[in-house]
Amino acid sequence: MASSKAIKISKKHLLGIQDLNISDVKYILSEAKQFIQLNRSKNKKIDILRGKTQINLFFEPSTRTQSSFELAGKRLGADVMSMNIVNSAIKKGETLIDTAMTLNAMHPDIIVIRHQDSGACNLLSQKVNCAVINAGDGRREHPTQALLDALTILDRKKKIEGLKIAICGDILHSRVARSNIYLLNMLGADLKIIAPTNLMPKDIDKLGVNTFSNMRDGLKDCDIVMMLRLQNERMTSSFLSSNREYYEYYGLTPDKLECAKKDALIMHPGPMNRGIEIDTKLADDINKSVIKEQVELGVAVRMACLKIFCEK
């Protein structure tokens, strides 16, 4: 893995899958593949980012994404600083741009940002000199999640083109769904988007997907069933009557899963609401669920992104 490799990415920042082209995606995925082995070996640390500074700026609570980015940076030898927003000046009324200017003065090489407002990473990227990686902005994009999902599918199914992939649940509030739609579409999958109409974003079919409000219809013959978390914290008014009705119609249960192919894989970006969007036994079924593998490959994907965008 020579770090002197020619730069093959078209963008300075990783703000969303929307901005990437297919060769960018293939480059990131191929780099990530090489880190999977490293992460499974005894000595997990290399030093290709030695001397580089990575700042994690998380405005929203996050367990897996933040720790995944932190670990990824450390395994590559970068100095990683995670900003604790609860104690920072932002709570004292500082604007995002002022925070950006402050951090910029510390000469970071890369900033990883998660923010509750869509487009926050775009704003940040306009104001700092270093690369910005979006770790989730509002309901717009979560590019590394989509990349790790693609890597997981590739790892198990060896291809994406031609696969029938269902994305099911709270699509309206989901940045994971949006990033996956762009990415999996680009890679040639046949996407089925399943949600109650109240949780389906307007005109989403114009992104080149088929939409279903009946889960069984949507799951028919699918190779991959990607479940999404019901984002109760983003629901400001009555979208659903109750969790138990939601589970009845949109929860992934063994009998609904029978509509999909026999060897269909279950995915979930986590954290899961067991018994609301997914049957708890299915979530833990090692023959069907690849949820833990998603977490594992997440580190590899983030290492690839940090390496590529730090070098840029």
Added chain:
Amino acid sequence: MKKKYFLNANIVDPLNSIEEIGGLIIGEDGKIEASGKKVNTNNIPSREKYIDLEGKYIFPGIVDMRVFVGEPGYEYKENFRTLSIAALSGGVTSVVTMPNTNPVIDNVSIVDFLKRRGRDKSKINIYPTASLTKNTEGTNMTEFGLLQNKGIIGFTDGTKTIQNTRLMSRIMKSAYDLDSLVMQHAEDYELAKDGVVNDGLISTKLGLQGISDLAEKIIIERDLTLLEDYNCRYHISQISSSKSVEVIKNRKQKVDFSCGVSINNLSLNENDIGDFRTFLKLSPPLRTEEDRLSLVKAINNDLINVIVSDHKPEDEESKRLTFYQSATGASGIETLLPLALELFHNESIKLSKIIASLTCNPAKILKIDKGNLNTGNDADFCIVDLYKPWVLKKDNLHSKSKNTSIEAKKLQGLITNTFVKGEELFKI
């Protein structure tokens, strides 16, 4: 004041159906003495000097029906002095100011202050509105009669909408008794809740909460239903969608009302928001190109009567935020006329129709004798080099706030002079 003679101009005076080459004579009292083709070298004294406009256009001074001024309370965004300078550079000589100040214009005592400031600091005609409800809270009516007696021209909650149907019906009944003008910003709060852009593909792509066009349609439907029974002077401040146009078309035969549109909705669409451009966060939001085209058509069919700037100055700080956090609105009084002229240059709307929507139509709704070149009237007018191309630079704007929605846009039609009461107050 010396008498002034302008010759060889293209005079456009839609109220009098005049669109002809001619001249304009301004008397020593600042009133119009004569205008049109009858004014030429043959009927002015040879000893008098005249100005040859060489085919430039003379329009009546623009009457802008929807303008936010920061005074009182938000002087850092715009005050009467800066508003006046900005307006004059845009050919605007009369403005209707919105009551969304701090404090809100909702009682008689503050009207005197407002009129005094307007008179002392600005050189244009200021027509203040007061709010429909106390503190624009949507619960208790203001004193339409007393406020009107003090010089309030109409009533609106400005950026806010009367949600309560019973209150709206009572407002209409009172307005009927007192012959008051009611202006509504049409938006159903619950449907539009947390929304920042049009609900559609763009909101889905940007991950922003959308505002359905139904939120506007429902309030218009409701108000026009009420209006059938309580027929007061009623004006829809701005509409943004083809659905609203459809409602207006269907109701026009039954009931009498008027309707406006913001120049932003007439000239731009949701795609212009691009990569979260907060200067295009507007209310009502920019909608689809199809919606925009239906608004243009509605002007041509007289379903929309008025074009406004919806001038809403906001300081940079309140726009340098994420799209959700940033303030709503764009500065627009200086670019209202040039941007409207784009619709003439691209052959969307006839020139006289555009000018009527900016001058005599609003004047008629407001019942003021402005926006025309009638003999004996105040000589409020502007001179425009109609085909002159130029590029808008926000730093060249005269308004205190530079939040224009059309930065770096190529425009055609340059305002070279603006006169109020016969006095030249702007010259490029």
